[in-house]
Amino acid sequence: MTPSPDIRLARRRDLLAAPDYRRVRRHVREGTWQRIAPGVFAHRADWLALKPLERHRLRVEEVAHRLEPGAVLSHFAAAAIHGIDLLGAWPDAVEVTIERATGGRSGGAVARRALGLAGVERVPFGTHEVTTPAQTALDLARALPFVRAVSAIDQAIWTGRPGGPLTTKAEILALLDGDAPRRGDARARRAIEAAEPLAANARETQMRLLVISLGFPRPRLQERRVLRSGRVAYGDLYFPDQDHWVEIDGRGKYLSPEYASDRDPSEIVIDEKNRENEIRREVRGFTRFEATDADDSRYVYDVLAADGMRSTKPRPARRR
Template sequence: MAPEQHDTEIEIRRVRDQQYPPDYRKLRREIGAESIHRVGPGAYALTAAWRGLSSRERHRMRVVEATLRMRRPALVSHFAAASVHRIEILGRWPSRIDVRVDGGSGGRSSGLIRRHGIGVDADAEQWGVHRITTPAQTAIDIAAIADHTQAVVVLDQVLWARRPGGPLATIEELRMLAARRSSSRGRAKIRHALDEATALSDSVRESQSRVLLKRLGFPEPVLQREFTLLDGSTAQTDFYFPEYDHVGEFDGVGKYLDPALLRGRTPADALIEEKDRGDALARIVSRVSRWRTPHLRRPRELYDILVADGLPSRLPPPPRSLQLPR
């Protein structure tokens, strides 16, 4: 079950605010003692509160602080816009804040801001005194510059059917924006990613798994196939390969640690429940394979798990030395 989506709000102390007069000696002491964290120029948060944020929420806070300091209205875009729209990505968030600028300005970046000179004529909405690209435009912009896996992840996130509040865009909207894109840069990459995008991936790692399964030569799976178990309850699976009656499951640790996913259960309760679910599935299908994040970073291990469990690949195994960055 997907968690409820909301952003955690924390207090930001700003040097320029009258409520927080600048006592620079005290600031230096607090930073040295690691009791406060520098979010941006002149902006600080309690370290304990900062550590409680997800990586996306941290980037969003940096975006907020950076745009508060801008002297002119900007068009927030790419990964900065993704963090605001609650679009998760694969891997680390950028250290700089993305904005779209007029192509004639050169698109040069400096300091905290990364400028993309692809024009300001984009699908956007008002965001305070600034504008921000819509979720659909944001996904297309990222797909144009990211690697294929990241592009599919972001497009899946925007299309996600079970997102609390509903999908952020439709595949038709995305294809329309891709078709009318004025810049030729990244067009082929966008089309390729759109061809693989789906509304059925419930997490970033499911999207990553799907791309990697194809790359490793495994059959195309049915996504989110629901099974009726022997006790009459139902189980929805990440991947199902009908020709081989084989279920594949990405086993993320978040379901055992994230309070939003635990929903009042203890981690031990969640672990036992997941094991019982796996055992019940194994009684009605031929095979159940499970993998975790480390196996996505070391593709040979995922390949070996699935082949050992009886799922054939049309390709030879990748080298053991192959490691993916995230």
């Protein structure tokens, strides 16, 4: 399971002196502190520096302390615990699955899903339980739109994850086939079939599914090439019949400590440009996208077409 992010939190129960609590409330009103759960606050700058998955993980842990023992954390809450990232926004409420006849209400920090617990795979999580990675991926695939569902499954089965994949397509399908019919099964099966274990992040999943929907060929993921300099390069998407290489970059990588090490951003940009020039000499076509370009289907279509890729579908009439 993913470790919890390490940031300073202020909890109402620990603020025994009334002036301290009034001070925190004032900071919240002024916007320097952020309420992340009932009675729990974090410095806003620290909170915003976290990834959305990390924020939800902290929220889950704080809300879990208030739940009666034996709760079954599921869906987005379970995804955050296991480190399964996915496309789009994370909810404010922490999801738990309950028996259909329980009648528990959702409210505030907790969203209760009365789906029943028969056959639901789960493992211990403190005084509670959490659905397994395979069960979590299946639950999300049943509930989410196609692209978001595939992004969750991709991340659960990602073979490049440190420590290895959390689960496999076969395990998720076995849960689906072994369960009683549920709402969303057809949607889940379609998402599982479209999932790929080599997608490194949710934006790569989004771009892959988009280019396929736009009528371009199905790409290979993480194409490996040894360049003439001896450098090893990996392409996010590669179209073998067209010998076309696609890179998908987020701007954050040029500033992240893992990528930057002791180099300044200008050195990184120059090194990346040299790498790109080497790749261009190895392939017939090359395209570079920013991660957020996948939000604009017409732009992606136009760029790929301009770079020599052919589609079986017409240009999108409008942005979608």
